[in-house]
Amino acid sequence: MNLFKNLPLFINRKLTIYIVLTAIMCGLAVGVWIKVGMTYKQSRDIKLQRENMIATVDKYNVLAAKINKEAYRPVEKTQINNVESNIMMMLQMNNLNLENFKPSLQQMNSKKEKNDGELYDLTFIGTWSNTVAALTNWHSKDALIGIKYLDIQPVDNIDIPQAVKTTIQYKIYTKDSSKKEDKNVSSKNSRQTKNT
Amino acid sequence: MISITLYPYKTVCLNIKKKKDKFIITDKLELESYLDAFSLSDEDRLYMLFSEIERYFKEKQSILYFVIPDHQFRKVLFDNYTKQNDSAEEIKQWISENKNFDINLNEYYYSLPMHISSQSTNIKTLYVIDKSTVDFLLDMIKRTNNILVSLEPLSYAALRGNCDFKNESTFIEIDNEYTEAVSFETNTGIFKNTMPELAGRTLLESKSPEYDVHQGIANIDLSCRDNFEDINGSSFFIFADDKYKKYLSSDEINIRKGIINLEAIGKYVNSYIEIDIDSLPGIGTILQIISAEDKSFFEPKCHVADFYSANILPEDAISINKILSYQLKLKKILKISMAASALLFALGFFVNMIFSADTIPQSLTNDFKTAKNKIAVIKEEEDLISKAHTESEDIPTLLNKIVSLKPANNQLGLTKISIGNKGKSNNKNNDWINLSVRAANPMVCKDYMDSLATVDEFADVSIVQINNNTNGGKNAKYQISKFGVNDKKKGEK
Numbered sequence: 187m188n189l190f191k192n193l194p195l196f197i198n199r200k201l202t203i204y205i206v207l208t209a210i211m212c213g214l215a216v217g218v219w220i221k222v223g224m225t226y227k228q229s230r231d232i233k234l235q236r237e238n239m240i241a242t243v244d245k246y247n248v249l250a251a252k253i254n255k256e257a258y259r260p261v262e263k264t265q266i267n268n269v270e271s272n273i274m275m276m277l278q279m280n281n282l283n284l285e286n287f288k289p290s291l292q293q294m295n296s297k298k299e300k301n302d303g304e305l306y307d308l309t310f311i312g313t314w315s316n317t318v319a320a321l322t323n324w325h326s327k328d329a330l331i332g333i334k335y336l337d338i339q340p341v342d343n344i345d346i347p348q349a350v351k352t353t354i355q356y357k358i359y360t361k362d363s364s365k366k367e368d369k370n371v372s373s374k375n376s377r378q379t380k381n382t
Numbered sequence: 383m384i385s386i387t388l389y390p391y392k393t394v395c396l397n398i399k400k401k402k403d404k405f406i407i408t409d410k411l412e413l414e415s416y417l418d419a420f421s422l423s424d425e426d427r428l429y430m431l432f433s434e435i436e437r438y439f440k441e442k443q444s445i446l447y448f449v450i451p452d453h454q455f456r457k458v459l460f461d462n463y464t465k466q467n468d469s470a471e472e473i474k475q476w477i478s479e480n481k482n483f484d485i486n487l488n489e490y491y492y493s494l495p496m497h498i499s500s501q502s503t504n505i506k507t508l509y510v511i512d513k514s515t516v517d518f519l520l521d522m523i524k525r526t527n528n529i530l531v532s533l534e535p536l537s538y539a540a541l542r543g544n545c546d547f548k549n550e551s552t553f554i555e556i557d558n559e560y561t562e563a564v565s566f567e568t569n570t571g572i573f574k575n576t577m578p579e580l581a582g583r584t585l586l587e588s589k590s591p592e593y594d595v596h597q598g599i600a601n602i603d604l605s606c607r608d609n610f611e612d613i614n615g616s617s618f619f620i621f622a623d624d625k626y627k628k629y630l631s632s633d634e635i636n637i638r639k640g641i642i643n644l645e646a647i648g649k650y651v652n653s654y655i656e657i658d659i660d661s662l663p664g665i666g667t668i669l670q671i672i673s674a675e676d677k678s679f680f681e682p683k684c685h686v687a688d689f690y691s692a693n694i695l696p697e698d699a700i701s702i703n704k705i706l707s708y709q710l711k712l713k714k715i716l717k718i719s720m721a722a723s724a725l726l727f728a729l730g731f732f733v734n735m736i737f738s739a740d741t742i743p744q745s746l747t748n749d750f751k752t753a754k755n756k757i758a759v760i761k762e763e764e765d766l767i768s769k770a771h772t773e774s775e776d777i778p779t780l781l782n783k784i785v786s787l788k789p790a791n792n793q794l795g796l797t798k799i800s801i802g803n804k805g806k807s808n809n810k811n812n813d814w815i816n817l818s819v820r821a822a823n824p825m826v827c828k829d830y831m832d833s834l835a836t837v838d839e840f841a842d843v844s845i846v847q848i849n850n851n852t853n854g855g856k857n858a859k860y861q862i863s864k865f866g867v868n869d870k871k872k873g874e875k
Contacts, residue, residue, distance in 0.1 A: 196705050204716040211723035218730035225737040236742050239750040246753035249760045253767075260766045302766055314796070318785060322778040330767060332774025335802040355802075357774065359766045361759060 258330040260361040265329070266304055269358050272326035273308075280320040282312035283346075290355060303359040305334070311343060311351050321352070330359040384435060385664035387449040387536065388417040390557040391623035393431065396655075396664040397439050405668055407653040410661065411438045421454060423518040432526040445707045446523060448533045449663040451555045451621075452562045455535055455694075456490060457510040458574045459483050462503070470697070477508065491516055495538055495692035496572055503686075507572060509535060511694050520699055529706045532693040534667045537564035538572075539692070540619060540659075542673060543666025545646035547680050550616035552602055556626050558582040561598070565606050565616055572687075573606050582626045591629045599634065617641070619659060775802045780839065784817065787833040794821040794830055797857070814864035815840075820857055824848055827858040834862065841865045 253259065261269060277284055290305035312320075317338060325331060335355040343349035387394045395411040413434055419427030436442060452458065461482050465472040477485055477492060485492070489512065496507040516533060523530045537553040544551070552565040561580035565573040578584060580598040585591045603615045617640035620630055642657060650672055651657075651665055670691045673679040680689050693700065780801055788794055798818035817834075821827050827848060834843040840862045847859040 196709050198709075201709060201713060201716075204713055204720070208716045208720045208723065211720050211727065215723040215726040215730060218727050218734060222730050222734045222737065225734050229737040229740040232740050232742060236746065239742065239746055242757065243746070243749045243753045246757045246760065249757065249764065253760055253763050256767055258767075258770075260763050302769065318781055322781055324777060330770050332770040333777045333802075334774055335800075336775065336777055337798075337800040338796075339798050354777075357770075359770055361763055361766065 258325065258328055260303070260359040261329045263360045263362065266358055266360065269326040269329045269331070270306075272329075276320060276323075276326070277310055280312065280316045282310045282316055282320055282352075285309040285311055285351070303357045305355065305357045307353070307355050309351065309353045311341060311346065311349050313346060314338075314348065314350050317350055317352050321354075324356075332357045332359065383445045383447060383531075383668060384439060384441075385447040385449065385667050386431075386435070387539075387660070387663045387667075388420055388451070389415060389536075389621060389660065390417050390451065390555075391415055392660070393417075394660050394664055395435055395438075396661060396668075398665075398668050400671070405651045405665075407651060407655055407657075407661075407665070409439065410655045411435065417451070417454075420450060420519060421515065423515060425518075425522065428519070428522045429526065432522070432528060436526075443527050443529070443710055445529045445531055445710060447531055447664075447667045448519070449536050449539045449667050450533065451557070452535045452537050452564055452574065453555065453557065453560050453576075454515075455509050455511045457483075457485070457508070459485075459508040459510065460496075460505050461508075463497070463506045464504075473506075476506075483508065485510055489513055491694050491696055493534075493692050493694040495535075495690050497688045497690070498686050499688070500686050509692055509694055516695065520695070529703050529710060530695065530699070531703050531707060532667055532670065532691070533695050534663075534670070534692045535564075535694075536621065536663045537562070537574075539663035539666035540621075541566050541666065542669050542689075543647070543662035543664070544619070544640070544643050545650065545669070546643040549640075551640055552616040552618050554580075554618055554620045554622070554630075556580060556582050556620065556622035556630075563598075563602050565602060567606050567616065575602055575605055577601060582623065585626060585629045592632060595629055595632060596634065619662070621659065776839075777801060780815070783837050783839075784815075784834070787830065787837070789826055789830060793823065793826045794819050813861050815860075815862035817860040817862070818857065819860070820851060820853075820855055822855045824856050824858075827856060831860060834860065839865075 274284065286307070286309035288307055290307050310317075321333075321336065324333060333354055333356045335353075337353040338350050339353075341349050341351035383398045383400070385396045385398060393413040393416045395413065396407055397409040397411075399406045399408060411434070413431070416427060416431045418424065419431060435444065459482070461480055463476060465476050473494065474487060477483055478487055490510045491513055492511075493509045494506050495509060498505040498507075511533075519533070520530055536555060540553050541547075541551060547566075550565070550567050552563050555562045555564075559581050561577045561582075563575040563577060563580075565575070567573060577598050579594050579601075585594060588594050599618075606616070615638060618635055618638050619640040620627070620635075622630060642659065642662065644657060647657065647665065650669060655661070657665070669679075670693065673689070674691060695703070781799075784796070784799065788796070796817065797820050798816070800816045802814070819827060819830065821830075827845060831843050831845050834840060837843075842863040844861050845858055846861045847857075849857055851857045
């Protein structure tokens with residue numbers, strides 16, 4: 187078999203075109219499948235990322251819904267003055283005389299206490315019924331206020347018969363959202379439920 | 383591959399594919415006879431033949447195996463081979479020098495399908511055909527973009543096609559003007575008889591055709607009788623037009639009619655068509671591929687004869703056509719590869735598009751950014767609310783319970799209350815709530831203690847002091863303790 191002798195006959199122009207086209211098509215097929223492999227990996231990563239994002243958003247929505255059901259919530263530090271004003275107004279409305287009001291020494295000495303709220307010592311005088319009425323309705327709008335200590339003692343007062351002097355220590359809980367939120371984020375959240 | 387058998391009465395084309403070690407006959411095409419077109423080198427008719435084949439088998443380029451009746455060969459000769467070896471040069475010299483042959487190799491092509499060698503004899507059989515006829519066919523096939531691989535005599539191809547070399551066979555080819563009988567005898571090989579008394583036209587014009595046939599058979603037997611192993615003579619395979627077959631259906635012939643050896647053929651061939659006698663030469667000529675590779679193919683009883691291909695095409699044409707057939711096979715492989723690659727490419731492109739379309743929606747991205755940034759704040763709020771419940775006293779509830787449990791009609795008055803411990807955590811402690819009361823009757827103080835003890839939030843209520851006051855009544859001091867974090871509440875098991 188004189189294959190080498192007849193090689194020019196064997197490898198003619200048409201066959202060469204076939205070989206070149208086949209090589210190109212094979213190359214393209216291999217290339218596209220390599221690309222498919224890469225795209226598949228990206229798609230898998232995207233799917234994982236999407237699932238994580240959905241989980242985070244869902245977790246946030248559940249948490250937000252739970253928080254939104256709470257009657258009282260921590261306030262911004264900037265709102266503390268408003269809360270104090272409301273408390274003073276509440277004392278006034280219950281005919282209670284403010285005797286002493288100051289930030290708690292306990293908080294001043296404790297660094298930890300300052301992080302999540304403001305602690306106050308408050309003393310006021312009034313009738314027993316007014317005092318009980320004020321204490322059983324001790325709030326300022328939806329601000330989270332916790333009374334840590336209460337002391338009611340009888341006191342002699344010429345203006346108020348059978349007066350009692352009440353000393354309480356309460357804490358206005360504050361949140362510091364400005365530090366944790368990304369200031370660059372300004373887009374609206376379509377999935378999230380009603381929040382703060 | 384397409385085998386084309388040119389009979390005087392029709393043309394049989396078989397489409398055969400090779401799959402592993404077997405041939406598959408996929409289709410059969412029967413056309414009118416184109417034998418004259420070959421023998422007369424009729425360009426138009428041959429072109430029509432190739433057009434019909436291309437149209438039917440839907441192949442623009444085919445590898446062709448031709449089979450023609452033995453009568454088309456100018457001579458079938460045999461003689462003692464006098465040369466030392468079987469080289470092409472020596473064979474050519476032997477043919478040229480042989481006066482019995484009287485062949486000018488410039489005018490003829492030849493093939494040597496059989497070689498009988500024993501201690502006393504060394505005989506080669508020679509088929510000879512006009513160069514001009516074959517060259518014209520080669521040229522026509524080249525012009526029609528096909529590839530001719532083989533051109534063999536009918537009897538030899540039929541013998542190979544029946545795959546039976548153990549029984550003695552005679553292949554009778556009947557045409558209008560001639561009849562050839564080629565016998566395969568087990569002792570000596572192939573004998574060819576030309577019998578004008580059995581030619582088709584002679585039979586039609588004969589007053590006693592049955593007698594002529596009987597006489598013809600007797601002549602065949604006579605010519606080979608010394609070589610018969612089978613005492614009844616060889617089996618007959620008759621290739622004839624239907625109009626002549628009625629003269630060849632005597633009891634004598636029917637008894638000796640050859641049987642197509644389907645079992646042996648099945649070893650090499652799978653067929654989607656029914657194999658009849660007219661298909662045998664077409665199958666046989668393709669089987670030369672196997673017989674060339676596998677020397678045990680023939681397994682003849684005829685121990686003295688070696689069989690080879692009877693392909694009469696010139697060596698150069700065989701060589702070139704072999705290359706062209708390889709080229710065609712390579713082209714087919716490349717075409718399939720190209721189509722498969724294109725399909726894979728399209729599929730890959732489509733799959734890639736599907737995967738690429740998998741993105742994160744912008745709204746989800748925005749939601750996530752917001753959630754991620756706000757979740758810490760909300761968590762802090764949740765912690766603070768939880769912390770407020772832990773470290774603060776529920777003053778409204780406690781006061782309500784302390785006040786509401788007082789006995790009616792001002793039998794008991796509260797004087798002092800303290801809840802919680804300033805500066806301490808509100809964990810379990812014994813003096814969580816201190817109460818001072820004033821009452822006229824000490825039993826009222828006792829009853830109030832019992833009432834306080836029913837409150838779920840109070841772990842233990844005790845009177846720590848009772849003494850007289852200036853108004854003649856009693857002053858009492860209560861101490862209420864708180865449940866610890868791990869203590870069981872009232873009603874809990």
